[in-house]
Amino acid sequence: MRYELYYWPGIQGRGEFVRLALEYAGLDYLDVARTTSADEAMSTVLRYIEADDVVRRPFAAPYLKAGDLLIGQTANILLYLGAQHQLAPTDEAGRLWTHQLQLTIADLVSEVHDTHHPIASSLYYEDQRAEAQRRAQDFRSQRVPKFLRYFERVLADNPAGSGWLVEAKGTYADLSLFQLIAGLRYAFPNAMAALQSQFPHCWAVHDRVRALPSIAAYLASERRVPFNRNGLFRHYQELDA
Amino acid sequence: MRYELYYWPGIQGRGEFVRLALEYAGLDYLDVARTTSADEAMSTVLRYIEADDVVRRPFAAPYLKAGDLLIGQTANILLYLGAQHQLAPTDEAGRLWTHQLQLTIADLVSEVHDTHHPIASSLYYEDQRAEAQRRAQDFRSQRVPKFLRYFERVLADNPAGSGWLVEAKGTYADLSLFQLIAGLRYAFPNAMAALQSQFPHCWAVHDRVRALPSIAAYLASERRVPFNRNGLFRHYQELDA
Numbered sequence: 001m002r003y004e005l006y007y008w009p010g011i012q013g014r015g016e017f018v019r020l021a022l023e024y025a026g027l028d029y030l031d032v033a034r035t036t037s038a039d040e041a042m043s044t045v046l047r048y049i050e051a052d053d054v055v056r057r058p059f060a061a062p063y064l065k066a067g068d069l070l071i072g073q074t075a076n077i078l079l080y081l082g083a084q085h086q087l088a089p090t091d092e093a094g095r096l097w098t099h100q101l102q103l104t105i106a107d108l109v110s111e112v113h114d115t116h117h118p119i120a121s122s123l124y125y126e127d128q129r130a131e132a133q134r135r136a137q138d139f140r141s142q143r144v145p146k147f148l149r150y151f152e153r154v155l156a157d158n159p160a161g162s163g164w165l166v167e168a169k170g171t172y173a174d175l176s177l178f179q180l181i182a183g184l185r186y187a188f189p190n191a192m193a194a195l196q197s198q199f200p201h202c203w204a205v206h207d208r209v210r211a212l213p214s215i216a217a218y219l220a221s222e223r224r225v226p227f228n229r230n231g232l233f234r235h236y237q238e239l240d241a
Numbered sequence: 242m243r244y245e246l247y248y249w250p251g252i253q254g255r256g257e258f259v260r261l262a263l264e265y266a267g268l269d270y271l272d273v274a275r276t277t278s279a280d281e282a283m284s285t286v287l288r289y290i291e292a293d294d295v296v297r298r299p300f301a302a303p304y305l306k307a308g309d310l311l312i313g314q315t316a317n318i319l320l321y322l323g324a325q326h327q328l329a330p331t332d333e334a335g336r337l338w339t340h341q342l343q344l345t346i347a348d349l350v351s352e353v354h355d356t357h358h359p360i361a362s363s364l365y366y367e368d369q370r371a372e373a374q375r376r377a378q379d380f381r382s383q384r385v386p387k388f389l390r391y392f393e394r395v396l397a398d399n400p401a402g403s404g405w406l407v408e409a410k411g412t413y414a415d416l417s418l419f420q421l422i423a424g425l426r427y428a429f430p431n432a433m434a435a436l437q438s439q440f441p442h443c444w445a446v447h448d449r450v451r452a453l454p455s456i457a458a459y460l461a462s463e464r465r466v467p468f469n470r471n472g473l474f475r476h477y478q479e480l481d482a
Contacts, residue, residue: 055400056338056398057391093297093310099317114359118359119359119372120375128375135359138361142363154297154298157295
């Protein structure tokens with residue numbers, strides 16, 4: 001079966017957490033909106049969100065079409081892929097724990113978005129820049145360290161001592177931690193450089209995921225959309241001051 | 242087995258989504274921090290978040306202790322309870338779909354929080370009131386209708402025509418939709434009164450859950466913490482203008 005991923009073609013965004021899992025597992029997938037013209041991209045992504053004949057429709061992209069199954073919500077897609085393709089432990093406790101870590105990453109991801117859009121997604125950044133500066137200051141100084149302290153401790157506490165978040169092998173949560181750190185480093189290079197030495201385990205996961213053969217090949221390919229100012233992680237100098 | 246729920250005793254907050262599932266299923270549970278003195282509540286809730294001997298620690302409350310298992314993240318707790326106690330379909334497609342709906346509710350719940358804390362959770366409301374007014378205006382006029390349109394459509398599209406979100410029976414997602422609507426009506430009574438007639442299916446789920454015998458008994462009991470200005474859903478007149 002060829003998976004079909006529906007997501008915005010010009011950004012990494014939340015879809016990137018799914019792309020990384022698909023690429024790491026070497027799965028056959030189509031990044032559907034990237035195969036269409038720019039004019040058709042929006043209607044392609046909205047297809048199963050808006051069509052009348054969809055019964056279990058997703059609220060938003062990304063969503064994954066797996067045969068007859070439509071799966072929305074990033075963490076839910078990863079829960080599915082994790083179970084299907086050994087990207088997480090198969091026992092209930094391990095499955096729930098991996099998902100719990102993913103949902104915690106997702107919480108920080110939502111906060112990243114709000115650093116540049118603290119008032120409304122529907123407004124331009126320029127129309128909420130003052131509020132963004134206030135929010136980003138708190139995000140850099142309080143929120144990022146709080147979450148990284150947590151993941152650092154989880155990595156240190158892993159009884160397997162593997163350097164991965166869960167047991168002895170990399171899971172989709174490690175891929176997502178890589179993406180989180182990569183995105184934060186792009187968006188907040190000064191803040192993240194200042195934090196790096198406090199979180200050696202987190203940075204090691206980042207470096208280790210980046211070096212996995214399938215991920216390294218993906219990152220070097222045209223399939224990896226570069227970070228940019230339309231995505232989730234955005235670099236504005238005034239938000240990293 | 243008696244479940245132990247760890248959550249802040251003075252608010253409904255995210256813990257309420259778990260309390261509703263426990264109550265609906267008639268499960269034996271202890272709302273641990275409500276059994277301690279006010280002085281001990283914080284250290285009780287933080288116990289498994291901070292103790293040195295915890296291996297798979299949660300990032301934040303609520304979390305559920307189920308025997309040896311510690312489960313964090315509200316939606317993850319409901320995923321577990323749903324599977325254990327028939328609060329969701331047992332086939333993979335139905336399980337993922339129910340969870341997807343829960344995660345979509347969780348997204349709006351995060352946005353509710355940010356209406357009164359758009360800049361920083363660590364600051365008082367009074368220190369971000371101007372930003373809160375801007376954010377709440379967008380929330381009331383754009384975000385709430387967008388999410389309610391989605392849930393209304395899901396309810397109308399359910400092939401079972403049951404009036405529930407998923408198939409023929411109520412699930413934890415219906416309990417959560419009830420809580421979402423109840424909370425929004427408390428926080429934004431004017432905005433919600435103006436929206437009600439557009440979303441009859443959503444309001445019907447609210448009324449139907451409220452009238453379920455186990456839920457009605459819970460809501461009338463002292464176990465239901467009243468809505469208040471320390472919780473997730475907060476009523477400030479200026480945010481509902």
